[in-house]
Amino acid sequence: MVVKLDSPQPDISLPGGDIPDEDEDRPTTALRFTVGPLGLSEIVFGAAALSTIYNKDEHISSFTPVRTVRLALRYGVNAFDTSAYYGESEIVLGTALKALEPDFPRSSYKLVRTTQPRFPRLSDTTSFTLLSTRLDDQMRPLRHPRADFDYSPATLRASVQRSLKRLNTTYLDAVYLHDTEFVATQVGPHEDGHPTDALKPENLEKYGLADGQESKVWGEGDQLILDGLAELQKMKDEGIVKAIGITGYPLPTLLRLALLVLHTAPYKPLDVLLSYSQLTLQNSAFADFAPHLLERARVGQLLTASPLNMGLLTPTPPKWHPAPTELKDAVKKVAEACSGWDGGLVNVAVGYGYRKAAELDVPMVAGLSYPREVHESMHAWRDLKGSQEKRIAQEDKAFEIFDGYLGWSWASPPDNLL
Template identity: 40%
Template structure:
C-alpha cells in the first residue's frame, strides 16, 4: 500500500481493538525502565518506518500481524521509551501510529510521549515543498496522529530539494569537509558563505521553513527543523536558516541518520558544529544498523549502498562474518551494531544526551533493544565487565575492516540525482 500526497484520499487501515489485543508476560518490561530527561525525552526513540507496510516488513495478513503495532508501541511506553518518530513518507505509518495512541489514551495521555513527524516527502509522489502543501501536510499529520500538537516537525530529506552540489554526487568522507578548505568552499561551508542561497532549491527550503515557523507560532508544533543524510548539506542548511533574515533564529531540532554506527561515526565530529547554530538545538540520530546495511541478510534492495558503494557492501559483508566469529553471541552482528549505535552521545559533558532512533517491528525487538541499551550504557546487562570488554574489542576489529579497505566513515550519494 502506498500512501501518497496529502491531496490523495486517506487509506483505510485495519486495526485490532485494545480489548482484544494479546497482553501476556511477553508484553511486560523485563528489568529496569529507560529513564527520560527532565523534559520527558527518553534516550531511545521508536523509529516508526517499521509501521509503513512494505518498507521493512510485508503488509499484515494475520491477527497477530495486525495487533503487533499496538503491542510494540504499548511495550515501548511501558519501558519508558517516550519518543516516536514517523513521517507521511513511511506509507501508512502515521495512520497506524495514531490508531495506537488513540487505543492507549487512557493509560498514556498525550503529554506522556513525544511525537516527531516530517513533511515534504511522500511515498509514490516524491517531494512537494510548496508552502501550501507543507501546511496541508502538517495539519493532516495532526489529524492522523490524533494530536493537538506535534513535538517536532522536520522538512524531510532536505538534500533532495536543496540546490545540488557536485562534490556530494559521489561516495565521499564527511570528515574531509571539516579539514579541506577546497571541499568546504564547494560545499558552502566557509564562514563567509553562511546564509548564502545557492539556487532555487535553497529558496524552496527557506519558504517551506517559514510555514513551519508560522505553525509553531500557532502552537501546533513545538520544535521545527530539518532531516536528511548528507552531513555537509545538513550543516550548510542549518547555517543558512540561522542566518537568513526570513528564517532567523533557524532550526530548533535536527535529525541525522546512518552516521553514528559501526560503519560510519562521522556524526560525532559534526555535533559541535550543529550546536554552534543553536546551543539549545534538539538533536537526534537514527538508524544504528544503517537502514539494514549492518544486518546478516544485508540491506534491502532499495538501499543506496547497493548501487552507490560496491566496496562498502563488500567490506560490510566481511566485517559481518568477522563479528559472527568473534562476538559469538546470539543475534551476532545485530547485537554488536545495535550496542555500538545506542551508546548515547553527549551534547555536553555530563548533560544532555542525543536520543537514538531505533526501528522495532515487534515486542521481541523492543525487549532486545532495551536490553542492549542498558548493557552498553552501564545500567545493567548480561556478563558485566567481561561482556563489555568483549563487545568493545570486537567493535574495534569490525571497524578495522573498513579502515583497511579505505571505506571507514564513507557516505554514499543522496540527492535528486539518485531518485
C-alpha cells in the same frame, strides 16, 4: 505508499474485545533518562514498522501494533517518529495511542513526523529493526527528482493538518522538512567519499561552510527550504507544531542549511535535525559534525537513525545498497570476524550505534513491529550501560577491516536525480 492528500483515508480500527495483557506485555527494565531540550527518550519508536510497507495486512489489523506501542511506553519510550511516507503508519499509531489514552495521555509522549512531498516515496531515513535484519531488505528508497518535492506553504500545512487528524492530536511535538538534499542547491563536490573532509579548513569554502558564507542563498533550492521553514514557523507560532527542523543524509549539506537558517533573518536556529546511517560501526561521521551543528549552527536537538546503515552491516547486505562492491566485501569479512560474538555483526553494530548516541546525548530512532523487538531493543540498551572493554576490542577489529572505507558515505541525491 503514501495516500495523496486529497484521497480517502484508510479505515483502520482495533479488533473487538480487550487488548491482551500477558507476560510479554510487561517491561523488565526502564528507560530512566531523557535527552536534550525536547526531552526525548534515548530510544525513539520508529513507527514506519506499523504499516504494510514492512508487515502484512493481518499484522496491522491485529492487536500487535497497539501491544507494541504500549510495551514501549511502559518501558519509558516517550517519543514516536512517523510520517505520511510510511503507508498507514500515522493511522495505525494514532489508533493505538487513542486506545491507550486512559493510561498514557497525550502529555506523556511526543510525536515527531516528517513532511510530505508532492509525490509519495518510501523513506529510508528513520526506521530500522534492532537485532533483526528482516526489515532492511525492504528499505530500498524509491527516489524521485527534485521537482517532485513540494515544500510550498499550502502543501506543508495540508500535510500537517491531516497528520493531526490521523494521530488524534491537536499538536505535533516536532516536524521536519524531509530529505532536504533533494531540494537544496548543490554546493561543493557531489561525490562518494568521507564527509569529514568538508570540515578541513582548506575545504570549508568549497562546501559553503567558511566564515562569511553562512547567510548565502546559493540558489532556488535553498530559498524553497527557507520558505518551507517559514510556514512551519507560522504553525509553531500557532501552537500546532512545537519544534521544527530538517532531515537528510549528507552531513555537509545539513550543516550548511542549519547555518543558513541561523543567519537568515527572521529565522531562528533549527530546533531539531536528524541524519541517518552516519553514526554506525562503518561510518561515525555524525560524531564529528555534532559539535559544529550544536555549537556553530546552534541546533537545539540532534537525532540519529539506522545503526545498521540501511542493512549494510548485516551478514547479507541488500543488493540495492549504494555501497561499492569493495565495501560489501569488507562487511563480509567483518561479519566473519564477529561470528564468535553473541548476536554477531548485527549486535556489534547496534551496540556501537547505541553507545555512540549515548555519548553524544543523541536519541536513536528504532523501528519496532512486535513486543519481542521492544524487549530486544531495551535489553541491548541496558547491556551497554555496563563494561564495554570486550565489545570495544571487537569494534576495533572491524575498524581495521574497513580500512579506507571507514567513515565513507555515498553521494545523495544520486547522480541521475541532480
